[in-house]
Amino acid sequence: GENVEQHPSTLSVQEGDSAVIKCTYSDSASNYFPWYKQELGKRPQLIIDIRSNVGEKKDQRIAVTLNKTAKHFSLHITETQPEDSAVYFCAANRGYGGSQGNLIFGKGTKLSVKP
C-alpha cells in the first residue's frame, strides 16, 4: 500500500542553526503534502503545505520543497529557536477517487533546539 517515509527520526540542532527533515512518498497520484508540528500533549498543528503544481513554498522561517519526479519533499527551518522544539510530521494525500483528502503520515521527527 501507499506509505510515507520520514527521516531523521530525531534531530538536535543549536539555536540559530537550520534544520532539514526529508520525506518520500510512494503514491504517484498524491498531489498535496502538508507538514504538521505536534508539541507534547497537544494536537498536530498545520504549519505549511504544498501542492504538486508548486516546487517550493516559503513562510517566514519555514520552507517546503517538492520533487515530484523523485517523490520526495523536505521541510526547512532556518534560524531555529527553542520554541521550534516539537515532533514534526510530513504527510501525503491519497490521490485517487473520493479519498483525495485522506492523509498518510510519516512516523515523525523529534526536533530539539538547544539554547
Add this chain to the structure above:
Amino acid sequence: ETGVTQSPTHLIKTRGQQVTLRCSSQSGHNTVSWYQQALGQGPQFIFQYYREEENGRGNFPPRFSGLQFPNYSSELNVNALELDDSALYLCASSLFPRDYEQYFGPGTRLTVT
C-alpha cells in the same frame, strides 16, 4: 487554535466494551476525518465522513464505525475494545472537495485495560 473540538478528553474502558467519541468540526467545514495515533507514531487514517457518508476508509476492522450529522459533527464508535485500541484519537475537519487542509481537534486519549 482551530475551532475543532472533541469529547471526552480522556476515557478509560475495559476490554470488550464499546466506546463513542465525538467531534465538532470547525465552522464552515463539511468533512470530518478520524485518525488513530499510537504513542510515538504518526496519525493513522481510520475513515472520513462527507455529506453524512463514509468517504474513504483506512486499514481498520468493521468494529470501527462512524456517523456524521447534518451539522457536520461526527462520532467514532469502537466495539469489542482490544488493548491495542489504546491510543489518542484525533479528528480533523476540512472543506472537501475545495480545500485539502485538515485541522485537528485536541484528541481523545483512550485507555483500554
